[in-house]
Amino acid sequence: MAKVAFLGLGVMGNPMAGHLQAAGHQVTVYNRTASKAEAWAAAHGGSMAITPREAAEGAEFVMACVGNDDDLRQVCTGPDGAFAGMATGAVFVDHTTVSASVTRELAEKAVAAGLGYVDAPVSGGQAGAENGQLSVMCGGEAADFDRAAPVIDAYAKICRLMGPVGAGQMTKMCNQIAIAGLVQALSESLAFAQKAGLDVEKVVEVISQGAAGSWQMVNRHKTMAAGQFNHGFAVDWMRKDLAICLAAGDEVGAPMPVTALIDQFYKDVQIMGGGRWDTSSLIARLTP
Known part of the structure; x- marks a missing residue:
């Protein structure tokens, strides 16, 4: 000890x-x-x-x-x-x-x-x-x-x-880049299911067992569909992290067009008053 x-x-x-x-x-x-x-x-x-x-x-x-x-x-x-x-x-x-x-x-x-x-x-x-x-x-x-x-x-x-x-921080940037794209894709999938009149629970039960499955899907789909965004890691902090990612991308010559776009989507959430909502709140832009 x-x-x-x-x-x-x-x-x-x-x-x-x-x-x-x-x-x-x-x-x-x-x-x-x-x-x-x-x-x-x-x-x-x-x-x-x-x-x-x-x-x-x-x-x-x-x-x-x-x-x-x-x-x-x-x-x-x-x-x-x-x-x-x-x-x-x-x-x-x-x-x-x-x-x-x-x-x-x-x-x-x-x-x-x-x-x-x-x-x-x-x-x-x-x-x-x-x-x-x-x-x-x-x-x-x-x-x-x-x-x-x-x-x-x-x-x-x-x-x-x-x-x-520094390698730990660079690896964390890889993590945040991957999460940003995944949460946006999941948001669009759930919003589509809702607007198409599908049962979100049944959709997730099926697609989570295939190639579309993810930790975010399993653990966040219910609260995302319900518009509940109180899981702790705030949009304000995610934007801080994505700014680090984008700056590092410029430094090493790694283009990140999707990450840059999703950073702006998180800015939209901040403008909506969701700076302290958790990162799954990207769906709020799609389901007003």
Whole structure:
């Protein structure tokens, strides 16, 4: 068992930190809104800190799951940042979906301070975090990954090293690109079924057993058809991720015309007032 700090207690980080504590690790949490850290500590029996640095002091591993590039820089650097509190040889594991460029920037700072750094974005959504069934895609040195992987296993269904620092983030972009296209296709399929007067449940029962089947179809078709979009991963965050994907696509020369189009569809959902709806809400554009 390890001494672990966890920075960021949103819809993903809160249950992830809980799984670490339940697995027997000694967990100290930090959250920008201190009341959330207090509530987590009361519920799970761990401890809380008022700064990332304080949370990281004495920790063998520091996990982060915050909002974006700027949030990650803020919890890592500066006099109150985690890097300032971490001991030589400790490993920083970033579960935030951020740009590969900020990942490499912070990894350089970590290595210069004698720290390990693993970028480890996750997929599986709020339900995956709550059930400890996340897919974790990692980038970093093999030695750092090998040390961190048994700790990550507390909330992972699969955890793989994809390559050097930044490879985890690039793999997460592949994930988001695939999801965007899939959710739009599923939205169009369900909307078509409704407007054609078909029984959506019967349609899904049949087509989910063939080549059209997907996790999204099985787990989201009922709520999509009912116009219920409260599954946690918000449209606002998806647009943040897709902006990272599109910028990286330009950088590596990978055209993504469908991804760019669906990003604009998510913009339409934001204009409809659905910025905090989950990503399955693309169907709302088709079924006003």
